Amino acid sequence: MSEWMRKVLESKRQMRKQIAALPFSEKIKILEKLRDRSLAIASNPLRRRSFHRG
């Protein structure tokens, strides 16, 4: 693994650690945003069309 990739992975790990350390209420707000985004993606007509085509 290159040094650059190692740094990227370490930085991602640190970011995840920081988010995990947030208060539960803050993390629930993030969860709600993630849910809204998932629902928006799921209701996209293009996605539904491709889903029906299989």
Next chain:
Amino acid sequence: MKATLEVINRMRTDGVIGKYAIGGAVGATFYLEPSATLDIDVFVSFQTAPGSSLITIAPVYTYLTSHGYKAEGEYMVIEGWPVRFLPPGDALTEEALEQAIETEVEGVRTWVMTAEHLAAIALKTGRPKDCARILQFIESGILDTNRLDSILSQHGLLAKWEQFGHRFFGDDK
């Protein structure tokens, strides 16, 4: 979700449900970074039907529909969140419910299963998303290994834990 939890707490105060604990992805969010989920799994001690030993969800359904909430498949949609009320199906979930941790969401009191119970339940369930959650728990370093060992041993999950280790860590674990 605050409003959803307020309704669930009211159900408890009104005697419709007993003790409850949040599990699944929302429960795991207490310990880990949030991961997208569309529903809330609430493990709850139910009343038994009068004159029967059968556990029934009927009072929950009746209470919520009388308060204007609707059922959607296996869920009750409460203040915008689909909530799945689950009875503790085995000794492991029963213990997880009993030992749940009290916390709060925006000032609303609630209960969440311990990280070790969530990991043990995920191991037992064994779907790909459960395996991913266990890996997140391991990577976070949040699990109390003695406590987890004791839970796994008590509920006959040590062999499954070994298999999980071999599958994901090979000879490293």
